[in-house]
Amino acid sequence: MEATTDIEKKYKKWIIVLSIAIPLVVAVLFGVKIEGAEPLRFLPPIYATINGITAVLLVAAVIAIKNKKVKLHEMLMKTCIGLSVVFLGMYVAYHMTSESTEFGGEGMIRTVYFFILITHIVLSIVIIPLVLITFVKALAKRFDKHKKIAKITFPIWLYVAVTGVIVYLMISPYYA
Template sequence: MENNIETKYNKLITAVSIIIPIAVAALFGVNLRKLGYDVEPLNFLPPIYATINGITAVLLVIAVLAIKNGKRKLHEYLMKTAIACSLTFLLMYVAYHMTSISAVFGDTNHNSILEESERIAIGFERINYLFILITHISLSVIIIPLVLITYVRALAYRFDKHKKLARITFPIWLYVAVTGVVVYVMIAPYYVK
Protein backbone atom coordinates (compact mmCIF):
# COMPACT_ATOMS: atom_id res chain seq x y z
CA MET A 1 0.00 0.00 0.00
CA GLU A 2 2.78 2.43 0.91
CA ASN A 3 4.51 2.05 -2.46
CA ASN A 4 1.14 2.48 -4.20
CA ILE A 5 0.77 5.96 -2.70
CA GLU A 6 4.23 6.98 -3.88
CA THR A 7 3.65 5.45 -7.33
CA LYS A 8 0.25 7.11 -7.56
CA TYR A 9 1.73 10.57 -6.97
CA ASN A 10 4.96 10.22 -9.00
CA LYS A 11 3.38 11.28 -12.32
CA LEU A 12 1.56 14.15 -10.64
CA ILE A 13 4.75 15.33 -8.94
CA THR A 14 6.62 15.17 -12.23
CA ALA A 15 3.87 17.09 -14.03
CA VAL A 16 3.59 19.76 -11.34
CA SER A 17 7.37 20.10 -11.13
CA ILE A 18 7.51 20.84 -14.85
CA ILE A 19 4.29 22.82 -15.28
CA ILE A 20 4.75 25.28 -12.39
CA PRO A 21 8.16 26.66 -13.46
CA ILE A 22 7.09 26.85 -17.11
CA ALA A 23 3.79 28.55 -16.20
CA VAL A 24 5.53 31.01 -13.85
CA ALA A 25 8.15 31.84 -16.49
CA ALA A 26 5.47 32.30 -19.15
CA LEU A 27 3.21 34.40 -16.92
CA PHE A 28 6.19 36.41 -15.64
CA GLY A 29 6.68 37.59 -19.23
CA VAL A 30 3.01 38.59 -19.57
CA ASN A 31 2.29 42.07 -18.30
CA LEU A 32 -1.37 42.94 -18.71
CA ARG A 33 -0.69 46.68 -18.57
CA LYS A 34 1.89 46.46 -21.36
CA LEU A 35 -0.66 44.50 -23.40
CA GLY A 36 -3.08 47.41 -23.12
CA TYR A 37 -5.40 46.10 -20.41
CA ASP A 38 -6.61 48.64 -17.90
CA VAL A 39 -5.69 46.78 -14.72
CA GLU A 40 -4.77 48.22 -11.39
CA PRO A 41 -1.12 47.49 -10.59
CA LEU A 42 -0.82 45.27 -7.52
CA ASN A 43 2.14 47.23 -6.14
CA PHE A 44 1.10 46.46 -2.57
CA LEU A 45 1.91 42.73 -2.96
CA PRO A 46 5.75 42.57 -2.69
CA PRO A 47 5.94 43.35 1.04
CA ILE A 48 3.10 40.89 1.64
CA TYR A 49 4.70 38.04 -0.27
CA ALA A 50 8.09 38.82 1.27
CA THR A 51 6.43 38.52 4.70
CA ILE A 52 4.90 35.21 3.63
CA ASN A 53 8.40 34.01 2.73
CA GLY A 54 9.57 35.02 6.19
CA ILE A 55 6.64 33.21 7.79
CA THR A 56 7.48 30.13 5.72
CA ALA A 57 11.05 30.20 7.02
CA VAL A 58 9.85 30.43 10.62
CA LEU A 59 7.32 27.62 10.08
CA LEU A 60 10.05 25.38 8.66
CA VAL A 61 12.34 25.91 11.64
CA ILE A 62 9.53 25.36 14.15
CA ALA A 63 8.41 22.25 12.23
CA VAL A 64 11.89 20.74 12.47
CA LEU A 65 12.01 21.50 16.19
CA ALA A 66 8.56 19.95 16.60
CA ILE A 67 9.52 16.67 14.95
CA LYS A 68 12.79 16.52 16.91
CA ASN A 69 10.68 16.79 20.06
CA GLY A 70 8.36 14.01 18.92
CA LYS A 71 5.40 16.26 18.09
CA ARG A 72 4.43 14.63 14.80
CA LYS A 73 0.95 16.16 14.48
CA LEU A 74 2.30 19.67 15.08
CA HIS A 75 5.08 19.00 12.55
CA GLU A 76 2.52 17.82 9.99
CA TYR A 77 0.32 20.89 10.54
CA LEU A 78 3.28 23.27 10.27
CA MET A 79 4.53 21.63 7.09
CA LYS A 80 1.08 21.81 5.45
CA THR A 81 0.92 25.47 6.45
CA ALA A 82 4.40 26.09 5.00
CA ILE A 83 3.29 24.50 1.71
CA ALA A 84 0.16 26.68 1.70
CA CYS A 85 2.31 29.76 2.35
CA SER A 86 4.61 28.85 -0.53
CA LEU A 87 1.63 28.46 -2.87
CA THR A 88 0.18 31.77 -1.69
CA PHE A 89 3.54 33.45 -2.29
CA LEU A 90 3.68 32.02 -5.81
CA LEU A 91 0.19 33.25 -6.70
CA MET A 92 0.91 36.75 -5.37
CA TYR A 93 4.29 36.87 -7.11
CA VAL A 94 2.75 36.02 -10.48
CA ALA A 95 -0.16 38.44 -9.94
CA TYR A 96 2.25 41.27 -9.10
CA HIS A 97 4.42 40.68 -12.17
CA MET A 98 1.39 40.40 -14.45
CA THR A 99 0.02 43.77 -13.35
CA SER A 100 3.02 45.88 -12.36
CA ILE A 101 6.25 47.16 -13.82
CA SER A 102 9.12 45.07 -12.46
CA ALA A 103 11.69 46.87 -10.39
CA VAL A 104 15.24 47.09 -11.70
CA PHE A 105 17.95 46.83 -9.06
CA GLY A 106 19.88 50.10 -8.92
CA ASP A 107 17.30 52.13 -10.88
CA THR A 108 17.26 55.17 -8.59
CA ASN A 109 15.22 57.36 -10.95
CA HIS A 110 12.56 54.62 -11.31
CA ASN A 111 12.38 54.72 -15.12
CA SER A 112 12.79 50.90 -15.39
CA ILE A 113 16.16 51.32 -17.12
CA LEU A 114 19.49 50.82 -15.41
CA GLU A 115 21.52 53.68 -16.80
CA GLU A 116 25.32 53.62 -16.83
CA SER A 117 25.54 56.21 -14.03
CA GLU A 118 23.21 54.09 -11.89
CA ARG A 119 25.19 50.94 -12.69
CA ILE A 120 28.41 52.64 -11.57
CA ALA A 121 26.78 54.05 -8.42
CA ILE A 122 25.42 50.67 -7.34
CA GLY A 123 28.72 48.90 -8.05
CA PHE A 124 29.33 45.43 -6.65
CA GLU A 125 26.11 45.48 -4.65
CA ARG A 126 24.33 44.57 -7.91
CA ILE A 127 26.52 41.47 -8.25
CA ASN A 128 25.58 40.41 -4.71
CA TYR A 129 21.91 41.01 -5.47
CA LEU A 130 22.03 39.06 -8.73
CA PHE A 131 23.85 36.15 -7.07
CA ILE A 132 21.21 35.93 -4.34
CA LEU A 133 18.37 36.34 -6.87
CA ILE A 134 19.72 33.72 -9.29
CA THR A 135 20.35 31.15 -6.55
CA HIS A 136 16.92 31.92 -5.07
CA ILE A 137 15.17 31.39 -8.41
CA SER A 138 17.20 28.30 -9.34
CA LEU A 139 16.62 26.61 -6.01
CA SER A 140 12.93 27.56 -6.03
CA VAL A 141 12.56 25.41 -9.15
CA ILE A 142 14.47 22.53 -7.56
CA ILE A 143 12.52 22.72 -4.30
CA ILE A 144 9.15 21.98 -5.93
CA PRO A 145 9.73 18.26 -6.54
CA LEU A 146 11.76 17.91 -3.34
CA VAL A 147 8.90 19.24 -1.19
CA LEU A 148 6.31 17.17 -3.01
CA ILE A 149 8.29 13.92 -2.85
CA THR A 150 9.15 14.50 0.80
CA TYR A 151 5.49 15.16 1.57
CA VAL A 152 4.27 12.07 -0.31
CA ARG A 153 6.78 9.88 1.51
CA ALA A 154 5.24 11.04 4.78
CA LEU A 155 1.74 10.36 3.41
CA ALA A 156 2.89 6.85 2.50
CA TYR A 157 4.27 6.31 6.02
CA ARG A 158 7.74 5.85 4.54
CA PHE A 159 9.27 7.86 7.36
CA ASP A 160 12.76 6.45 6.83
CA LYS A 161 12.80 7.75 3.24
CA HIS A 162 10.93 10.90 4.27
CA LYS A 163 13.51 11.77 6.92
CA LYS A 164 16.42 11.09 4.57
CA LEU A 165 15.03 13.38 1.85
CA ALA A 166 13.86 16.00 4.37
CA ARG A 167 17.50 16.50 5.39
CA ILE A 168 18.13 17.74 1.83
CA THR A 169 14.78 19.49 1.32
CA PHE A 170 14.78 21.51 4.56
CA PRO A 171 17.95 23.59 4.05
CA ILE A 172 17.13 24.30 0.40
CA TRP A 173 13.55 25.33 1.21
CA LEU A 174 14.77 27.43 4.13
CA TYR A 175 17.33 29.14 1.85
CA VAL A 176 14.63 29.89 -0.75
CA ALA A 177 12.30 31.34 1.92
CA VAL A 178 14.99 33.46 3.59
CA THR A 179 16.48 34.74 0.33
CA GLY A 180 12.98 35.67 -0.80
CA VAL A 181 12.94 38.16 2.06
CA VAL A 182 16.51 39.28 1.36
CA VAL A 183 15.76 39.88 -2.32
CA TYR A 184 12.74 41.98 -1.38
CA VAL A 185 14.69 44.06 1.16
CA MET A 186 17.45 44.67 -1.38
CA ILE A 187 15.17 45.68 -4.26
CA ALA A 188 12.47 47.53 -2.28
CA PRO A 189 14.04 50.99 -2.79
CA TYR A 190 13.80 50.53 -6.56
CA TYR A 191 10.12 49.64 -6.91
CA VAL A 192 8.27 51.92 -9.32
CA LYS A 193 5.79 53.87 -7.24
Protein backbone atom coordinates (compact mmCIF):
# COMPACT_ATOMS: atom_id res chain seq x y z
CA MET A 1 0.00 0.00 0.00
CA GLU A 2 1.43 3.34 -1.06
CA ALA A 3 1.67 6.20 1.38
CA THR A 4 -0.81 9.02 0.97
CA THR A 5 0.75 12.42 0.41
CA ASP A 6 0.14 15.36 2.77
CA ILE A 7 -1.88 17.08 0.06
CA GLU A 8 -4.13 14.03 -0.33
CA LYS A 9 -4.59 13.80 3.44
CA LYS A 10 -5.34 17.53 3.62
CA TYR A 11 -8.12 17.31 1.03
CA LYS A 12 -9.60 13.91 1.89
CA LYS A 13 -12.07 15.34 4.43
CA TRP A 14 -13.06 18.11 2.01
CA ILE A 15 -13.72 15.58 -0.73
CA ILE A 16 -15.96 13.57 1.59
CA VAL A 17 -17.77 16.65 2.95
CA LEU A 18 -18.36 18.21 -0.48
CA SER A 19 -19.38 14.90 -2.05
CA ILE A 20 -22.12 14.54 0.55
CA ALA A 21 -23.01 18.19 1.16
CA ILE A 22 -23.42 19.35 -2.45
CA PRO A 23 -26.12 16.81 -3.41
CA LEU A 24 -27.88 17.26 -0.06
CA VAL A 25 -27.86 21.06 -0.24
CA VAL A 26 -29.04 20.99 -3.86
CA ALA A 27 -31.86 18.57 -2.93
CA VAL A 28 -32.94 20.76 0.00
CA LEU A 29 -32.70 24.02 -1.96
CA PHE A 30 -34.56 22.44 -4.88
CA GLY A 31 -37.58 22.30 -2.56
CA VAL A 32 -37.18 25.88 -1.31
CA LYS A 33 -39.10 28.54 -3.21
CA ILE A 34 -38.30 32.21 -2.62
CA GLU A 35 -41.72 33.81 -2.28
CA GLY A 36 -42.20 36.91 -4.37
CA ALA A 37 -38.93 36.41 -6.26
CA GLU A 38 -38.96 37.07 -9.96
CA PRO A 39 -38.67 33.70 -11.76
CA LEU A 40 -35.23 33.41 -13.34
CA ARG A 41 -36.57 31.90 -16.58
CA PHE A 42 -33.61 33.17 -18.57
CA LEU A 43 -31.19 30.81 -16.76
CA PRO A 44 -31.89 27.36 -18.32
CA PRO A 45 -30.46 28.19 -21.77
CA ILE A 46 -27.45 29.79 -20.07
CA TYR A 47 -26.68 26.82 -17.86
CA ALA A 48 -27.32 24.42 -20.75
CA THR A 49 -24.76 26.42 -22.73
CA ILE A 50 -22.36 26.15 -19.80
CA ASN A 51 -22.82 22.37 -19.92
CA GLY A 52 -22.06 22.41 -23.65
CA ILE A 53 -18.95 24.54 -23.17
CA THR A 54 -17.82 22.22 -20.38
CA ALA A 55 -18.18 19.21 -22.69
CA VAL A 56 -16.11 20.89 -25.41
CA LEU A 57 -13.43 21.95 -22.91
CA LEU A 58 -13.25 18.46 -21.41
CA VAL A 59 -12.50 17.03 -24.86
CA ALA A 60 -10.00 19.85 -25.51
CA ALA A 61 -8.29 19.07 -22.17
CA VAL A 62 -7.86 15.42 -23.11
CA ILE A 63 -6.45 16.40 -26.49
CA ALA A 64 -4.09 18.87 -24.77
CA ILE A 65 -2.69 16.28 -22.37
CA LYS A 66 -2.30 13.70 -25.14
CA ASN A 67 -0.20 16.34 -26.94
CA LYS A 68 1.80 16.91 -23.72
CA LYS A 69 0.44 20.44 -23.25
CA VAL A 70 0.27 20.12 -19.49
CA LYS A 71 -0.35 23.80 -18.62
CA LEU A 72 -3.14 24.05 -21.20
CA HIS A 73 -4.68 20.83 -19.82
CA GLU A 74 -4.49 22.21 -16.28
CA MET A 75 -6.07 25.52 -17.29
CA LEU A 76 -8.87 23.79 -19.21
CA MET A 77 -9.65 21.45 -16.32
CA LYS A 78 -9.73 24.30 -13.79
CA THR A 79 -12.06 26.13 -16.17
CA CYS A 80 -14.33 23.05 -16.33
CA ILE A 81 -14.48 22.90 -12.55
CA GLY A 82 -15.26 26.63 -12.39
CA LEU A 83 -17.98 26.28 -15.02
CA SER A 84 -19.49 23.41 -13.05
CA VAL A 85 -19.66 25.59 -9.94
CA VAL A 86 -21.29 28.43 -11.94
CA PHE A 87 -23.75 25.93 -13.46
CA LEU A 88 -24.67 24.64 -10.01
CA GLY A 89 -25.33 28.14 -8.68
CA MET A 90 -27.55 29.01 -11.65
CA TYR A 91 -29.38 25.69 -11.50
CA VAL A 92 -30.22 26.14 -7.82
CA ALA A 93 -31.18 29.81 -8.32
CA TYR A 94 -33.54 28.87 -11.14
CA HIS A 95 -35.25 26.13 -9.15
CA MET A 96 -35.57 28.36 -6.07
CA THR A 97 -37.47 30.96 -8.10
CA SER A 98 -39.35 28.87 -10.66
CA GLU A 99 -41.66 25.89 -10.67
CA SER A 100 -40.26 22.73 -12.25
CA THR A 101 -41.25 22.21 -15.85
CA GLU A 102 -42.97 18.93 -16.68
CA PHE A 103 -41.92 17.05 -19.79
CA GLY A 104 -44.88 16.94 -22.17
CA GLY A 105 -43.68 14.31 -24.61
CA GLU A 106 -45.48 10.98 -24.88
CA GLY A 107 -44.68 7.41 -25.78
CA MET A 108 -41.13 6.31 -26.49
CA ILE A 109 -39.70 9.86 -26.38
CA ARG A 110 -40.95 10.17 -22.79
CA THR A 111 -39.11 6.96 -21.86
CA VAL A 112 -35.95 8.20 -23.56
CA TYR A 113 -36.22 11.57 -21.80
CA PHE A 114 -36.61 10.03 -18.35
CA PHE A 115 -33.79 7.54 -18.98
CA ILE A 116 -31.46 10.39 -19.94
CA LEU A 117 -32.68 12.59 -17.06
CA ILE A 118 -32.33 9.89 -14.39
CA THR A 119 -28.88 8.75 -15.55
CA HIS A 120 -27.83 12.42 -15.78
CA ILE A 121 -28.96 13.11 -12.20
CA VAL A 122 -27.40 9.96 -10.72
CA LEU A 123 -24.10 10.47 -12.52
CA SER A 124 -24.03 14.18 -11.62
CA ILE A 125 -23.87 13.03 -8.00
CA VAL A 126 -21.28 10.32 -8.72
CA ILE A 127 -19.06 12.77 -10.61
CA ILE A 128 -18.52 15.09 -7.64
CA PRO A 129 -16.08 12.88 -5.68
CA LEU A 130 -14.52 11.61 -8.90
CA VAL A 131 -13.66 15.13 -10.09
CA LEU A 132 -12.37 16.12 -6.66
CA ILE A 133 -10.23 12.99 -6.25
CA THR A 134 -8.86 13.34 -9.79
CA PHE A 135 -8.02 17.00 -9.16
CA VAL A 136 -6.33 16.28 -5.82
CA LYS A 137 -4.21 13.50 -7.38
CA ALA A 138 -2.94 16.10 -9.87
CA LEU A 139 -2.31 18.65 -7.08
CA ALA A 140 -0.34 15.99 -5.22
CA LYS A 141 1.63 15.29 -8.40
CA ARG A 142 0.51 11.66 -8.27
CA PHE A 143 0.10 11.62 -12.04
CA ASP A 144 0.03 7.82 -12.29
CA LYS A 145 -3.01 7.75 -9.96
CA HIS A 146 -4.44 10.89 -11.57
CA LYS A 147 -4.33 9.31 -15.02
CA LYS A 148 -5.88 6.08 -13.75
CA ILE A 149 -8.89 7.76 -12.14
CA ALA A 150 -9.19 10.35 -14.93
CA LYS A 151 -9.95 7.49 -17.32
CA ILE A 152 -13.07 6.86 -15.23
CA THR A 153 -13.88 10.50 -14.44
CA PHE A 154 -13.66 11.85 -17.99
CA PRO A 155 -16.36 9.77 -19.70
CA ILE A 156 -18.77 10.19 -16.79
CA TRP A 157 -18.23 13.96 -16.62
CA LEU A 158 -18.56 14.23 -20.39
CA TYR A 159 -21.81 12.22 -20.26
CA VAL A 160 -23.20 14.51 -17.54
CA ALA A 161 -22.25 17.64 -19.49
CA VAL A 162 -23.67 16.38 -22.81
CA THR A 163 -26.86 14.97 -21.30
CA GLY A 164 -27.41 18.28 -19.49
CA VAL A 165 -27.68 19.91 -22.91
CA ILE A 166 -29.88 17.10 -24.25
CA VAL A 167 -32.26 17.31 -21.27
CA TYR A 168 -32.55 21.07 -21.77
CA LEU A 169 -33.24 20.68 -25.52
CA MET A 170 -35.87 18.02 -24.86
CA ILE A 171 -37.72 19.97 -22.17
CA SER A 172 -37.31 23.50 -23.54
CA PRO A 173 -40.53 23.39 -25.64
CA TYR A 174 -42.47 22.87 -22.39
CA TYR A 175 -41.16 25.89 -20.46
CA ALA A 176 -43.97 28.30 -19.55
